[in-house]
Amino acid sequence: MSRYTSATDEDRARMLEAIGAASVDELFEDIPEYLRLGRALELPGGLSEPEVYERLRALAGRNTDAESEVSFLGAGMYDNYVPAIVDAITSRSEFLTPYTPYQPEISQGGLQAMFEFQTGMSELTGLPVSNAALYEGPSAVASAAYLALGATGRTKLVASRGLHPHSRESLVTYGAGFGSELAEVPLADGVTDAAGLAAAIDDQTAAVFLQQPNFLGAVEDVEALGAAAKENGALVVVACDPIALSVLKPPGEAGADVAVGEGQPLGNRLDYGGPSFGFFCVTEEHLRRMPGRIAGETTDVDGRRGFVLTLQTREQHIRREKATHNICTAQALNALAGIIHLSWLGKRGFVELGELLVRRTAYARETLAAIDGVELLHDAPVVREFALRLDAPVERVLDRCAAEGIGAGYALGIEYPEYEDGLLVALSERRDRADIDRLADALGRAIGVTRAAAPEPVGADAGGGRVHE
Amino acid sequence: MSRYTSATDEDRARMLEAIGAASVDELFEDIPEYLRLGRALELPGGLSEPEVYERLRALAGRNTDAESEVSFLGAGMYDNYVPAIVDAITSRSEFLTPYTPYQPEISQGGLQAMFEFQTGMSELTGLPVSNAALYEGPSAVASAAYLALGATGRTKLVASRGLHPHSRESLVTYGAGFGSELAEVPLADGVTDAAGLAAAIDDQTAAVFLQQPNFLGAVEDVEALGAAAKENGALVVVACDPIALSVLKPPGEAGADVAVGEGQPLGNRLDYGGPSFGFFCVTEEHLRRMPGRIAGETTDVDGRRGFVLTLQTREQHIRREKATHNICTAQALNALAGIIHLSWLGKRGFVELGELLVRRTAYARETLAAIDGVELLHDAPVVREFALRLDAPVERVLDRCAAEGIGAGYALGIEYPEYEDGLLVALSERRDRADIDRLADALGRAIGVTRAAAPEPVGADAGGGRVHE
Amino acid sequence: MSDTARPTGSGAADGEAGTPMQRERATTIFERSVEGRRAAAPVEADVPETPLEDLIPKRLLRDRPAELPEISEPEIVRHYNRISRRNFDLDTGFYPLGSCTMKHNPRLNERVAALPGHARLHPAQDPRRAQGALELMWLLQGSLSEICGLPHVSLQPSAGSHGELAGLLLTRAYHADRGEKRTRVLTPDTAHGTNPATVTMAGYDVVKVETNERGGVDVDDLRAKADDQVACLMLTNPNTLGLFDENIAEIAEIVHGVGGTLYYDGANLNAIIGHTRPGDMGFDIVHVNLHKSFSQPHGGGGPGAGPIAVSDRIEPFLPRPQVVRREGENGSEPRYDLDHDRPRSIGRLRGFQGNFGVFVRSYAYILSLGGDGLTEASETAVLNANYLLAKLREGRAGSYAPVAFDRRPMHEFVLSGAPARKLLGVKTLDIAKRLLDFGFHPPTVYFPLLVDEALMVEPTETETRETLDAFAEAVDEILAEAEQDPSVAQNAPYTTPVRRLDEVAANRRPLIRQPLG
C-alpha cells in the first residue's frame, strides 16, 4: 500500500477479480513494452511524516525570512501582516480542497466569495468589472496586453520604465506569441517622462502601461499621462499596488481602461513569490473580452438567490481556440484570502493602513536621507516605497546590514543599470518607527565602514543574516 | 467600540433606549460607588494584531524549544510527533469552539469523538471503563486516590518512589483535603522495591500507586508488585505513559484496578506543560465512582443512533456535594487530538512506534553508557527513557551541551537528591540514530571538559542554547 | 451514502432550517476499520532490529496489539470532518449559554500559541532557557492581579473547579497555620455545582445559605450560619442570576468576622472587569476562568485554565512552583525563575507549570484589548444582556418566561419558564430544544436550581444587535407556535443530526465504549 491509499492485498485481489484481470500489471498492458521504464524511479523519499517534516524544516531553516530579519524588501511583494482569520478560513477544507466551481449547486461558498472579491476589487480600482483573479501580477499585465490587442486590432505596446521589470519582461515574452512590439518610455525625476510617453504613442498603439506607484515607489499622475493614449485610441493599463489604492485615486477615476496588479499584499504571505493572485478590472466596454472566471448572481428554480460562473463563452472550456484567454486553474484561494483581508481591514481600517504607510514612509525617507552617504534618488511623492542613492557599493552595504539582522532593501542595480547605486526601501505596517531607526543606524554604519574599507571581494558565502534552523 | 464587538454609537443609543436606561453607566449602578474602581486598569495593550503578534513572537523567541535544539528531555512529557491532521481537525471551529456538549442533539460530533476516545483508552489500558479525560497526569493520579478512598473507606495511600514526583506531590496536596496519608516506597535497582512495598501495605491501605515505566524509565512488574495490594484489599493504581502501552502489557491485564496517566504524548504538543489531558480507566466495578464526563451510546426518538453524556448523576452539576469529583471543564479538545493520533498510527503503526522507541532507546543507552565518565544508573528494562550517572556536575554538562544545540536530558538531582549525578534521557521517534550519536559526542566532550576544568561558578545567564528570535 | 431513499421534492428538504448539519447514521472510526489499512508510515528503523523479547522480558509485554482502527489518512480526515458537522459551534451561530461566556475566540491567539517557541517548549526546560515563557507567565500574573485587585497570582489550576479546590486547600492551610481546624464551607443556593462538589473534595461540609428576595445572599441567614467552624464562603458576584450583590461589603465583614476566608468564583468576571474588583470587594481568593472571560476556546469541554489571585495573608500557601522575577544587578536584564522553595505551600495541584498554551492565548487577548478594551467589553456584555432582556420582555416571553428576579441584570439574566409550563404545557427544555431548529444554541437550562424552569441567558459582548433581535424573535415565535400547538415544541428538535435522545436507556445500560473483536 502506498501513502494515502486504502487498497489492501485483499482489496486488490477482489478488485482484480471484478475487473477480470490477473494482475495490476495487466492494466498497464496498453503501454508498449519498449516504452516501459523497467526500473524504479530514482527519487529520494518514501519517508515517514516526521522525517519529511524534518527535511523540509531544515531547508526552510537555511533561508533568511521576514520573521528572522527586519526586512525592508519590496519591489513588488510586501511583508504585510496576514490576519490570523485568513489562515483560519482558507484552511477550512470547504475552501481548501474543492475544484473550480463547475457544479454551482454545491459550490455556492466559493462562488459567493468570488462575487464578493470582484466587488472588493472593483471598489479598489474604481472600475465596474472584475474577474475572480488571474495567476499573479506580471502575467496579468501581459493578459491586459492581450485584451488590448484584441480590442484595438493594433500591435504596438508602450510601457513606462516605471513598470515592474518582471511585467515588462512578461510583455516581451508573451508578445512573441501575440505578435506585439514593446516600446519603453524612460523615467524622469522618478516618474514616467510625459513628453517621452506622448512621443512614443501613435495610432498603432494598442495600449500604454503604467504602474501606480511605479517601481521606484513614485506616485504617477495617471490621468495626465493617460491623455495622450486616449487621444490616440489606445487603452490605458495601470498596474497597481492594491494597498496603495486605499489612499490613491482609483485608476478607474483617473481614466484607466484596465487596472491589474499583484494581489499578494492582500491577505497572502510572501511564499518566496507565490502563490498569490493577479487582479484584473476593466470598464463595462471590455466585459466580454475579460480573461478568467467571473462569478455572477442569479436565482435557482425556486427563486433562491445563487451564484454561477458566468459569461463562460469567453472561456477555453467552451470557446476553445476562440477563447479570450487560455487560463483554467487560477488562484481562487488566494483571492479569497484577499477579500477576507479587505473585509477585516474594512472601510475605515483600509484607509488608516494606507495613511499609516504614507506617514511612516515619509518618516523613513527623511530619516534615511539624512544619513551621510545617502541621498534621495527622486523626490516624487510616494506611498510605501522609495528609492535612495548610496555612496557605497550597494551589495556590500546590504551584506553588512544583513549581518546585523536587517534586510535593508532591494538593490536597484539588479534591474536598472542606470541606478547601480540605487536602493529601494519598502515598508509594511509591520515595520514601525523603531525598526526604521534601527535600519538608519545599520545603514549609516554599513556605509561608513564600506566607504572606509579597501574594496573587498564578496565571496560566495558572504551570506550573513540570521538564519533559523 | 472594543475589540471583537459590534456596538456602534448608534447601536448603543438604540439599545439603551430599548432598555430604558440613560447611559451604560446606569447599568452598573448596583455596584456601590465605594467599590467602583474609579480609574483605568493599568494594563499593557490595546494593540493591533500585528503588534500583538510581534510581542508574543519576541517572547517565544527567548525560549529554547524542541524545534531549535535536539532535545532529549522527557520526565513526563515527550516530544512525540503530532501529525498534521491533528491540527487540521482540532482547529476546525466545529471542534474548537463549542462548549461541553450539554445539548446532545447538536453536539454529536464531540460526543462521538469522546466515545471513540474512551474506546481507544480502554484498548490501551486493558480496562473496560474510560472517561472522556481529566486535566492531565498528576491530578488524574490524585483523582484516582479520591476514587480509592471512597471505594475502600480507608485512608492510607502507598506510592512507589518511581511515581512521578509531581504525582506524588499532588497526592500530598489533594490528600490534605481528602484526609489521606501517603507512604513512599523506595526504588531498588531502578524499580520499586517489592519487599518494601509489601511491608508498607496494611488493611488500612486504600491504594498503591505505581508508574509504568517509572520515573527512571524502568519497566515495573505491575503484576508482581500488585499482589500484596490485592491481598490487603487495596486498589492498584498504575500511572502509565500511553505510548509505552503500545508494547507493554496493559495494566488491566496485570491486575490494575485503575490506570491513569498523562495523555500529552498522544497528539498533544509540549506547550511548556499544557494543555494536554489525563486519562482515567477502571474496572467495571468502579464505573459509578468515575470522575469526569463519560459519553454513552443510545438512540433518539426516531431510532437513530446517537451519543449522550451519561451517568451524569456522578457529576457536580447534578449531584453537587455528593458528586464523585468536582471537575467541570476538562480537556475535550486534547482528548480528541489523542484519538486522532491513535487512529492515524493505527493498530500496526502504534506497535511499530513502540518497537522503534524500544530499539532506539536500547541503542542510545548502550552508546551513551560507553562514554568515559558515564554509567547506567540502573539496568532494568526500559521503553523510551533511561537514567545515567555522570562523573561530572550534571548542570554544567547540560549547559555545555545546550551551547551545542543539544538538550541532553533532565537532571535527576532536581527531584531526587539521591541521584545528584543522575541524568534522565528520553527519546521520541523524532530523535534518530544520528541525533543520538550527536548527543553522545556532545556529552562525551562536555564531560571531558567539565572534569578537566577547575570548578567554575555558573552565572545566572549561562543560558546557552540556540534561541530563535 | 445512506440506506434510505433521498428526498425528491423540493419541499421535502426545506432549506431554511437553522442547523444544516450532517445527518447520516453515526459510524465510529472503529467501525470504519478494515484489516491491513493504515495511515502513518513507519519511521525508518536505523538501529538493530533486536527482537523485543531480548530487550524487555516477554511477561511484561503485550500479547496482542491494542485494537486501534486500521484506516487510511484520507478516510480519517473525512470521518472527523463529517462528524465535526454534527456539532453546533460558536463560529456558526449565537451561543447564549449562561455562565459560560461564549465570546468570540480570536484566531490570533491560536496563531501565537502555535509558535514553536511556545508549542514545542519542553516543560522541564531549564528556566534559564525558557525566559520568554516565564516572562509571559509573569506578565499574565500581573495582569490578572490588576484585574482582580489582589496582589498574588498562581496560574497552576487547570480550570475553574481546580481553582476552587486550590482555594479551599489554601483556606485549610491558612487556618492550619494559625492552629485552627474548621469544618464547614458556606455556599449560596445559587452556587454552581462545582462549588459544593469542591467543598466535599476538600474535606469540608457544605452549608447552604439562602437567597433573599433581590436574588442576593440572605444576610440574616448568613449571619446565623457564620460561626467559628466556617472556613470559607464561596460566592459568585454577580451571581448566577446575573445580579450584583450590593451587600458584598457586609457579607465580607461577616465572614471575616468569624475568621473565614471569602472565595470568589470568577465565572462571571466578564461582567465587571475594569468596573470593580473582587479584591476591593473583600475577597481573599479568586479564580479566573481563562476559557470564559479571556477568550480561550472551549474546545467542546476544555481545555481551560483557572488561575487564582490571592491576598497577602494567603500568599505563603500558594501552590508550588511560583514564577518569580529577579531584578537584574547593575542594570542587567531581569531574570525569571520557578521558585520551588516555598515551605508553607500547599504543594502541587498538577504537573509542571499549568496550561501554558492557554496562558499564551489569554495574554494575547489582554494585550489586544488593553485595560480600556477589557472595560468596554464588560460594558458591552452588560449592555447586550440588558438589551436582550428588554427585547424578550417586549414579546411573549414577557408573560410566559419572565425574568426570575425583577432587577437590572449584569452580563446575564435568568428567566423562569414556569408560566409557559403552566399555561402552555411547554417546558424550558422544550423551548431549548425548539431553539435548535431555529439555528440557535439554547441558553443554560434548569440552573440556577432555585429558579423554577430556569433559562439562563448570557449573550456576551461579541454579538451584534441584529443577532440579539433575531434570538428574541425566535423565542417569541416559539411561544406563539406553542400557543397554537404545544406539541411542536414538545417534540422538537426536528432538523438536528439526531432528535431527542434516550438518556435513561443510556444510563441504565451504559454502552461507553465500542465493543471490538
Added chain:
Amino acid sequence: MSDTARPTGSGAADGEAGTPMQRERATTIFERSVEGRRAAAPVEADVPETPLEDLIPKRLLRDRPAELPEISEPEIVRHYNRISRRNFDLDTGFYPLGSCTMKHNPRLNERVAALPGHARLHPAQDPRRAQGALELMWLLQGSLSEICGLPHVSLQPSAGSHGELAGLLLTRAYHADRGEKRTRVLTPDTAHGTNPATVTMAGYDVVKVETNERGGVDVDDLRAKADDQVACLMLTNPNTLGLFDENIAEIAEIVHGVGGTLYYDGANLNAIIGHTRPGDMGFDIVHVNLHKSFSQPHGGGGPGAGPIAVSDRIEPFLPRPQVVRREGENGSEPRYDLDHDRPRSIGRLRGFQGNFGVFVRSYAYILSLGGDGLTEASETAVLNANYLLAKLREGRAGSYAPVAFDRRPMHEFVLSGAPARKLLGVKTLDIAKRLLDFGFHPPTVYFPLLVDEALMVEPTETETRETLDAFAEAVDEILAEAEQDPSVAQNAPYTTPVRRLDEVAANRRPLIRQPLG
C-alpha cells in the same frame, strides 16, 4: 435565522440527505456591513500625523474611501464559516471529477509550506540568503525530471495552461533560432480546451486531428496534416478518454519528421508515474500539474503550478531565471543560484520564481511517497478506475451509460449517457445533478466533446473500495429511479444549498459585483 417557517415534522427534514449544507438565503459580506463597525484595530501611529495632502498632491488622492464592509471580526468569521458549508469538498466526500485528479491533500504539506522560512521568505531575498528555497526548487526540478524522463525543468509556469503557453513559446523560439517560422499547431479533437486556447494565444492556428476507433490519434489523419508549417503537436497520453495511445512512438516520429515539437499535456500524468515517461515516448516538452498528480489542494480554483520539463534541444530557451547549482570548490558545500544570464531564453512568464508554496507542498508529497510510492499510487489509480468501471457496468450504467470506447482505461474513463437520454429522457447533466442528492460530486460532464453526453470519471488512488461501490450503487439507483420516473433526475438536485440556477439570465444581464451605496 431565516424568514420562513421551520420544519416541524421529522419527515419534513429527512436527515439522510447526502449534502447537509447551509441553506440560508445568501447574504454577502457587503450586505452585512453596518456603518461604524470594524474588525482590525489600527496600528499605533508612531510618526507625525502629517495631513496626507502635505505628502501626496490632493489630485492624486482618493476623494472617498473604497466601500469595503464595516463588520466585526466575529461576524466575518461566521460569514465565511457559514458560506463554507455551502461548498462540497474533497474532505467530505467522493469527488471523481475526470481530468482533475482529486486525490487526498495531505495536511503535512500545508504544515511545511507554512514554516516561516518558506512562508515569509521574500522573493527578492538575495539568493545567498535563500539557499534552502533554491535547493528545494532544485530538488523538485530533479524529481520532476526523473519522473518525466526529460533532463531540464523550469518551475515558473503557474498552472497547466501557463505551462502550455510556455511550451508553445519555447517551440516558437526553437524554430526561430533555426530560422524557421511555422504557423500551425495540431491538437486532437479530444484535447482539453486550454490546448486550442493556448495555440491562439501563442499566435498559431489550430488544426484538429481526428480520433481513431480505439480512441487514439488517427495516425493517417495526422500524417496528412503534418507538414513543414506544423510547429507542434499537443497531446495528452493517456488522453482525456483515459486511454493510452499505443501508437505514440509512430506519432512522435511523424511530428519530429516534419520538424515539429511534441508537447505533452501532463494533466493525466497520475496514470503512468513510474511506468512510462513522456520523455521516453518522444515528447520534447511536458507540463506537470502539481495541483493534480502532486497533491496541491485545488483551493476552489487554484492555486496550482505547471512546471515544464524539456529536452536538451529546448533547454536554451527555457524561461528566465533558472535555478542552478554550483558545485562547491575544494569540498565546500554546493551553492544554489538564480541564473538570469540566459541569452536565448523566452524570458519571464510571470514575476519572481513561480508558485513556490506549491513547490514546497509537492516536494513534501514526493518525499513522502518516494519513487515506489508514486509508482504504486499510479497503479492504484488505474486499479480504482478499472474497478469502478467494472462495477458500473454490472449495473444499469452498462446499458444506459456504456463506456465510450470499449477498452481497458487507465486512471479514468468516459461513459456516454446517450442511451440514457434516448431511452429514459435523462441527460448526463440530470444524472450529475441527481448525484448531488446522493452526496457525491459528479464526474466531469460533456467533455471530451467527441463523446455524446460524456461522463468522465476519475476516482484517484486515495479512495476506498467501499466508496467506489457506493458510487456505482448510486448511479444504478439513479438510473433505476429514472426508469420509473425520469422527472426525478430531470429536476434534481433537491437537497443542495440552491437548486438548478438560471445561467442564461446570469449571462444575459450580468450582475457581477454588489451594487453599493
